[in-house]
Amino acid sequence: SQKIEQNSEALNIQEGKTATLTCNYTNYSPAYLQWYRQDPGRGPVFLLLIRENEKEKRKERLKVTFDTTLKQSLFHITASQPADSATYLCALGPTSGTYKYIFGTGTRLKVLA
Amino acid sequence: NAGVTQTPKFQVLKTGQSMTLQCAQDMNHEYMSWYRQDPGMGLRLIHYSVGAGITDQGEVPNGYNVSRSTTEDFPLRLLSAAPSQTSVYFCASSKPGLAGGGNIQYFGAGTRLSVL
Numbered sequence: 001s002q003k004i005e006q007n008s009e010a011l012n013i014q015e016g017k018t019a020t021l022t023c024n025y026t027n028y029s030p031a032y033l034q035w036y037r038q039d040p041g042r043g044p045v046f047l048l049l050i051r052e053n054e055k056e057k058r059k060e061r062l063k064v065t066f067d068t069t070l071k072q073s074l075f076h077i078t079a080s081q082p083a084d085s086a087t088y089l090c091a092l093g094p095t096s097g098t099y100k101y102i103f104g105t106g107t108r109l110k111v112l113a
Numbered sequence: 114n115a116g117v118t119q120t121p122k123f124q125v126l127k128t129g130q131s132m133t134l135q136c137a138q139d140m141n142h143e144y145m146s147w148y149r150q151d152p153g154m155g156l157r158l159i160h161y162s163v164g165a166g167i168t169d170q171g172e173v174p175n176g177y178n179v180s181r182s183t184t185e186d187f188p189l190r191l192l193s194a195a196p197s198q199t200s201v202y203f204c205a206s207s208k209p210g211l212a213g214g215g216n217i218q219y220f221g222a223g224t225r226l227s228v229l
Contacts, residue, residue, distance in 0.1 A: 004155075034217070036218075041222075042223070043117075043203050043221050043222050043223050044156070044203070044218075044220050046217045049217060091218075093216070099144055099161065099209075099216060100161065101216070103148075103155045103156035103157075105154065106155065
């Protein structure tokens with residue numbers, strides 16, 4: 001069955017450093033991969049989308065890579081700030097013939113001042 | 114625009130009770146979905162709709178009903194609540210073609226449901 005894995009352990013990094021989060025998937029060939037941010041008590045908020053034929057996408061301090069051979073996406077936050085502390089979810093989709101997306105469990109990031 | 118609005122924000126039910134979680138969006142999005150989020154499980158799709166009058170099942174549809182009579186509203190009904198349905202429920206909407214076909218989803222703030 002299709003599976004997405006994100007590091008369930010929290011990631012603590014020092015302010016100013018680059019945070020790197022990983023999303024691995026199996027038994028799947030998604031057309032799109034998305035990253036969302038979720039703050040406690042709130043719904044996820046879309047950050048970036050990358051297509052299967054794209055290797056890298058950037059937006060301000062954010063960078064996403066997509067390696068369809070390794071079946072892996074990396075999400076980078078450069079010059080991290082305490083305000084970047086949140087849970088980050090990856091989502092893959094749509095599944096063939098549908099509009100369904102599969103979400104990972106998310107990785108909690110804490111940026112220490 | 115309010116975006117995606119969910120009501121209520123919190124709800125406590127007794128086993129066997131029924132209720133409806135409301136979801137409304139004002140962005141004229143064709144697609145709407147319901148997810149539940151549980152610790153360690155991530156977001157799991159319950160039901161979704163690609164337009165008024167069209168619904169389909171997601172990954173965990175048992176115990177839930179949906180209907181889509183208008184573009185704006187997509188209520189989720191719990192027929193006979195069970196403790197296993199204790200969760201946080203999120204409604205999301207999206208419009209095909211946004212971001213070149215990637216269907217960016219816009220989420221509501223969630224409904225926190227406890228079934229005793």
